[in-house]
Amino acid sequence: MSFVKEFAKGLWKELPPFRLVLGLCPTLAVTKSAADGLGMGAAVIFVLVLSNAIISMVRKIIPKKVRIACFIVIAASLVVAVELLMQAYAYPLYQSLGIFVPLIVVNCIILGRAEAFASKNPVHLSIADGLGMGIGFTMSLTFLGALREVFGAGKLFGATVFGPDFKPFTFMVEAPGAFVCLGLILGAMNYLAIWQSKRKGLPEPSLAASCGGCRACSIGESKQIMQEG
Amino acid sequence: MNYFEMLIAAIFVNNIILAQYLGCCPFVGCSKDRGVAIGMGAAVTFVASMATAFTWLMQKYVLNPFGLGYLQTLVFILVIASLVQFVEMFLKKMVPPLYKSLGIFLPLITTNCAVLGLAILAQRNEFGLGVSVFYAFSAALGFTLALFLMAGIRERLVISRVPKSMQGTSIGLVMAGLMSLTFFAFQGMIG
Amino acid sequence: MITSSILVMFGLGLACAVVLSVASKLLAVEEDPRVEAVLDALPGANCGGCGFAGCESYAAAAVRDPDVPADRCCAGGPDVAAKIAELTGKAAGSAEPMVAFRRCAKSEGNVAKRYDYQGVPSCAAAKLLGSPDACSYSCIGLGDCMRACPFDAMYMAHGMVHVITEKCTACGTCVSTCPNHVMQIVPQAARVMVLCSSLDKGKAVSEVCEVGCISCMKCVKECPAKCIALEGGKIHIDHTACLAYGSSCQEVCAEKCPRGILRCLGAAAAARVQEAEAAA
Known part of the structure; x- marks a missing residue:
């Protein structure tokens, strides 16, 4: 039961980039097309599930003081593995994702889940959490990628969608389009959440906060990290 | 490409946040106050320049001779994390005033993709040591500029009426998009 | 490999x-370890009234720097000062009780609206x-200072802010918040105060306000203790010197002010003005 719960929360309630606002850089950078988004998502699922599993396994023997450093090293090793796998089996994808494959290691979604979940929960729940979050992340990236590809290039997964008269709205595939698109989606998610809770008569939900409280990035809690790190 | 062209290109044309999407987390998280933005920018500039130098040496004298290029990511992040920790301790002891202004930002920088990204980008572009460091320095200046501009806009945004569901990160990202569009105009500057 | x-x-x-x-x-x-102890003793409002960046930097300064007095925390008052003095081994001294004060009397001066702000x-x-x-x-009167006040010591009435002396700790948050720099920290016992903070020339002031300071310098000339001066376009009273001189001048400055904005406002007199405003 709890396995399903942990898995399902990543799919909607705590959807990483849109509700928790985790891992913005790849969300913006590799969503020029739906296929790129999907590929990036797959790589993140791989790293996230394994890192969650490993961290959860060794969580009792990691000294508190060097916890963050250990998480980073584990994630980095897995990222190297992903890099090698992609070079061997999906070289075109590896090339189009470019620098953002090695940068998975500093994606706050990995460290954020490790810190917030895997370091406190047993292995099977951590795997469920990683899987749910990873799939949620992939869905979001594919959705954003599809949106930008359809409007920006008139294609979906490389196949032409509109007729020959369609003039692509190039803005969408360039950097500004990425920011504006993500901003509007966040706004829409907030609107949905507010509308939903109003209908159910619940108190107003908190708006999508920056980085889902990933502690690596917030000034207020930096003191704590300093002491731990 | 001469140094001046590189500086302009890295700050305006290929702005690290607005055109290359590196370091978006602090761009959203640390852009509420102009002072904080400058502090964060200075810390990133400092660490990125140093980290690029160190990782360049690592690549040249450790990874390449042993044919271990595939360990790049792992080694770089290790070097950066240790470097940040060391710099923090060093500043705390030796230069307390500087530590006071940059100290709180340093631990955040290990997981800043701008720092690791610049180190890797410098390798992929096959720059020499001096050029790599200069590249990292100028790109980090671009980071500071974008952060500072964003903070300036956000300070004004506090007192304007934004629809409830667009408040916070959402409107911030839309504004980042408009800024990015503005920076797009610099594309024609360097041919 | x-x-x-x-x-x-x-x-x-x-x-x-x-x-x-x-x-x-x-x-x-x-x-x-004393820094931590001093920090615990402080109220933790981080108001900045001590002149340091926050409670933590004041705590550090109070412990390390022998010249930083123990009684700088205005929010904590004498109790905290005594605790800090004990922890740092300094003389507690007695901090002069201060209060925030609004240097504006626009409702008396019938200041017109330039536009209707919506x-x-x-x-x-x-x-x-x-x-x-x-x-x-x-005083614009939209209450930025009131919302910023960490001690709930301000309220809005008649388009202006009013300070509740009993609650005010003179932390200075309102002084730094006010975009028009209307608020000022003065001793509670101050004998005379200026109710205008305009930097304009006399003619410009008298066009917009019936009681604004026109910088006529009468008060400066009349003060026998030479504790009034025109500084940076505003009349400035050196309250320490004024209080030290005592009441023998019979507040000649207030008497001579042609605009009637130099006033004898003790804590009691301030209440009287508020009553008058309420009646009007």
């Missing part, structure tokens, strides 16, 4: 660990369009 990669990672990890652990020994900074209710926002009052130095 496997051996070399293992060796390199092992060597690198070891090197980093050794460097960092040696550095943490060599570069360790000893924290004075925007976000915030002085800072209104100030972006230029002050809504005809006088650019008046």
